[in-house]
Amino acid sequence: xxxxxxxxxxxxxxxxxxxxxxxxxxxxxxxxxxxxxxxxxxxxxxxxxxxxxxxxxxxxxxxxxxxxxxxxxxxxxxxxxxxxxxxxxxxxxxxxxxxxxxxxxxxxxxxxxxxxxxxxxxxxxxxxxxxxxxxxxxxxxxxxxxxxxxxxxxxxxxxxxxxxxxxxxxxxxxxxxxxxxxxxxxxxxxxxxxxxxxxxxxxxxxxxxxxxxxxxxxxxxxxxxxxxxxxxxxxx
Amino acid sequence: xxxxxxxxxxxxxxxxxxxxxxxxxxxxxxxxxxxxxxxxxxxxxxxxxxxxxxxxxxxxxxxxxxxxxxxxxxxxxxxxxxxxxxxxxxxxxxxxxxxxxxxxxxxxxxxxxxxxxxxxxxxxxxxxxxxxxxxxxxxxxxxxxxxxxxxxxxxxxxxxxxxxx
Numbered sequence: 001x002x003x004x005x006x007x008x009x010x011x012x013x014x015x016x017x018x019x020x021x022x023x024x025x026x027x028x029x030x031x032x033x034x035x036x037x038x039x040x041x042x043x044x045x046x047x048x049x050x051x052x053x054x055x056x057x058x059x060x061x062x063x064x065x066x067x068x069x070x071x072x073x074x075x076x077x078x079x080x081x082x083x084x085x086x087x088x089x090x091x092x093x094x095x096x097x098x099x100x101x102x103x104x105x106x107x108x109x110x111x112x113x114x115x116x117x118x119x120x121x122x123x124x125x126x127x128x129x130x131x132x133x134x135x136x137x138x139x140x141x142x143x144x145x146x147x148x149x150x151x152x153x154x155x156x157x158x159x160x161x162x163x164x165x166x167x168x169x170x171x172x173x174x175x176x177x178x179x180x181x182x183x184x185x186x187x188x189x190x191x192x193x194x195x196x197x198x199x200x201x202x203x204x205x206x207x208x209x210x211x212x213x214x215x216x217x218x219x220x221x222x223x224x225x226x227x228x229x230x231x232x233x234x235x236x
Numbered sequence: 237x238x239x240x241x242x243x244x245x246x247x248x249x250x251x252x253x254x255x256x257x258x259x260x261x262x263x264x265x266x267x268x269x270x271x272x273x274x275x276x277x278x279x280x281x282x283x284x285x286x287x288x289x290x291x292x293x294x295x296x297x298x299x300x301x302x303x304x305x306x307x308x309x310x311x312x313x314x315x316x317x318x319x320x321x322x323x324x325x326x327x328x329x330x331x332x333x334x335x336x337x338x339x340x341x342x343x344x345x346x347x348x349x350x351x352x353x354x355x356x357x358x359x360x361x362x363x364x365x366x367x368x369x370x371x372x373x374x375x376x377x378x379x380x381x382x383x384x385x386x387x388x389x390x391x392x393x394x395x396x397x398x399x400x401x
Contacts, residue, residue, distance in 0.1 A: 049339055049398045051400045052399075052400065134288065134292070135385070136291070136384075136385030136386065136389045136390050137288055137389060137390075137393065138393060138397075138400045139400040148296065148299050149292050149295040149296045149299060150292070150296045150299075153292050
């Protein structure tokens with residue numbers, strides 16, 4: 001891979017030097033691949049009427065979404081919303097092309113939108129599920145009794161088709177990753193697995209992921225999800 | 237280092253795609269056999285859905301300050317009439333165990349007397365609901381909501397329908 005042995009005169013084009021940098025921290029990768037496993041599992045458990053598992057896994061999913069949102073506020077550089085959510089100007093500039101991918105690590109302005117859409121749509125779907133069902137007709141979400149019959153019925157019906165929107169966004173995301181790989185020779189999967197990728201020498205490692213902060217965020221999100229599972233009881 | 241693990245994740249992605257294809261295939265398979273599927277399965281599902289809608293319409297009215305008996309009375313009659321259709325909507329062997337896309341357990345046909353009794357309980361509870369609606373007293377209807385919901389719907393679901401837990 002190195003060009004050390006090649007005579008400078010034989011080099012046709014300048015070879016941009018790259019090095020391996022840390023891009024995604026372990027909490028980002030762990031939540032990402034957990035979503036990749038949990039979303040199909042939610043579909044399968046609903047399709048086969050395994051409502052006990054559907055609801056248990058739904059709360060795990062809820063905890064992970066809350067965790068990812070918290071981590072987007074207090075996590076590493078590439079995990080923070082403030083570092084990757086850009087305005088329409090940056091997005092238009094990105095869409096016009098010429099974005100120097102090797103000079104940047106982390107989400108592109110367009111990828112940032114995908115992150116927000118995936119998290120937001122999944123959170124909306126999970127939230128509707130918390131209110132879904134009918135106490136006289138099988139399983140109900142833990143917050144079902146907090147809303148009226150009509151509202152619960154509407155949320156149940158919406159929950160039953162909204163997964164198409166969620167999986168549509170997942171499909172768009174997977175397609176985009178494939179297209180970047182096929183047409184721009186960009187390996188987006190490797191860094192999401194191993195955490196590192198090849199970037200220009202000017203690109204520095206991502207900031208380290210402090211265990212204490214990650215475990216703290218995880219404890220808060222798991223606690224919140226468990227509180228929801230119990231039906232949001234008053235502390236007293 | 238990262239590049240090393242990429243092929244395995246393409247493999248994982250392919251496995252995922254294959255899984256998706258398989259589940260798609262299974263659905264197609266079910267559609268293919270739709271011709272052999274007794275019409276009663278869809279009829280009873282539509283019937284239960286309509287019962288649920290009427291029941292919810294009544295409960296929705298009871299949540300308002302001035303429950304509308306122009307909604308409650310026909311909904312109660314609709315539930316009663318639809319519950320009486322149930323005995324004809326469970327032809328032999330149309331259970332989830334027999335491979336149909338249904339939540340009806342084989343217990344229905346193993347315990348026909350118990351199932352018939354469960355339906356009768358529901359029909360009786362819905363008749364009580366109609367009587368309560370005829371009084372025009374929301375509290376009387378409210379009491380019958382609990383009776384019909386627990387002793388009619390839920391009691392039968394717990395024994396003869398796929399487990400919720």
